[in-house]
Amino acid sequence: MSEQETKRELHINWYPGHIAKAEKQLKEKIKLIDFVIEVRDSRIPFASHHRDLKEWLGTKEYISVLNKSDLADPKRTKISQETIIKDKEAYASFIVDSRKNSLPANFLRAVDKLAAKTTEKFKAKGILKRPARVMVVGYPNVGKSTIINRLSQTKKAKVENRPGVTQQQQWVKVKSKLDILLLDTPGIIPQKLYSDDQAIKLALCNCVSAKSFDPMELVLSSMPIIEKSYPGLIRSYYKTESEIQDLKAEYELAEDAGDISIVGKSEYLSVLIEKLAHKKGWIRKGTGGQAEADMERAALKIISDFREQKFGKINLE
Ligand SMILES: Nc1nc2c(ncn2[C@@H]2O[C@H](COP(=O)(O)OP(=O)(O)OP(=O)(O)O)[C@@H](O)[C@H]2O)c(=O)[nH]1
Ligand SMILES: [Mg+2]
Known part of the structure; x- marks a missing residue:
């Protein structure tokens, strides 16, 4: 990728x-x-x-x-x-x-x-x-x-x-x-943010109102930043070894593909989060009564895990 x-x-x-x-x-x-x-x-x-x-x-x-x-x-x-x-x-x-x-x-x-x-x-x-x-x-x-x-x-x-x-x-x-x-004084933010990354970092560190962004969009955009700075951290905290292997098999990815090639691509990352949600029990009843991943709950949990230093003491820059 x-x-x-x-x-x-x-x-x-x-x-x-x-x-x-x-x-x-x-x-x-x-x-x-x-x-x-x-x-x-x-x-x-x-x-x-x-x-x-x-x-x-x-x-x-x-x-x-x-x-x-x-x-x-x-x-x-x-x-x-x-x-x-x-x-x-x-x-x-x-x-x-x-x-x-x-x-x-x-x-x-x-x-x-x-x-x-x-x-x-x-x-x-x-x-x-x-x-x-x-x-x-x-x-x-x-x-x-x-x-x-x-x-x-x-x-x-x-x-x-x-x-x-x-x-x-x-x-x-x-x-x-x-x-x-x-x-x-009340907090200030520039009228126009300097970059997309800045918006992601501010949202992840709770500097902008939770009402102002979509939690899953924040997870999909911030996890690649964390993975790049701290390779392997997401795998090791959520113990997603087998989910990553399954995902590689399903999408016919190379065995030795690095985590960033999964975490860095929204399409794969959302599948990984879905698998994680099933593993962790972050599920809800779907329209047909079947259990399905509760993606919003998963996103909110991942954001709070970051904010509560569950991944460790991490700087985003
Ligand atoms: N862990 C940690 N938490 C802190 C520290 N300083 C402040 N906090 C917490 O951060 C949160 C925000 O603190 P505030 O002092 O209200 O922040 P503020 O910049 O005045 O926020 P606004 O008035 O909303 O712009 C509170 O929960 C504080 O307890 C710190 O050094 N370490
Ligand atoms: Mg204040």
Whole structure:
């Protein structure tokens, strides 16, 4: 199978009206803020980066946080962090697991340093009580509000595991240092995504609403990406050795055909998932009363297996 045959499309509709409003409000606030904390998902550090951010900020600095590091492949996350540092767009970049009570000391030091720079600048102008205003931005569901709560040691920002929880901007004071004000913002996504792959990665990592894509379409488009980066992973997690052999026989594929030649082609992958569904008991009653594979249930299960790290700590880039 040639590279071109690999299905890589996902049709998503993420309600641009709502996102457009969030982006407009964010841009309006930039003049009021001193610097930004940009939150990315460590599993998709580039697909969860908004490429217009630097242009919107002008000379204002941003600290880039690779969050949800506990879910990610540590080696690949480190390489991504090094790339971000090398790019020199961000002031600094940190790998963070914000579920932990304490954030990394070097990240806190960087926030303090930029905040101190701001307050000193105002002091020099004779303005003594001007707090540093820090905006936290990023794609939906990457952990912006969680980081606000950790930094402020409060629970003021609403946190839930679905995209679109924060709908309004909200200022939160940092309790221990009264000279910092944090601004929580709703998640943003570019009006036009950069590539089909980006849509797939965002959907798989729960950064776009589940209502905006078809689960089976997501499975068929994302499994080839995973298989390419982590060969044999799908076979080994779902123990599909015999199903793959059966499929090869049915379709008269070469004995030594690699897994990617099956997982990478939608037609074969859907047959493999159907076989898997029968094996796992993901079945429903068909119109004639016979048991048939419940493909939607299978797709939702595979997506949740990825999100719950059943395949291991995987980065998609
Ligand atoms: N495993 C893990 N989960 C995290 C981490 N940070 C946040 N979460 C979880 O991710 C989900 C989303 O977190 P939020 O802080 O609401 O994300 P957000 O970016 O504010 O989301 P929106 O407001 O919807 O854009 C919640 O279930 C958090 O508990 C992390 O570092 N690791
Ligand atoms: Mg939020």
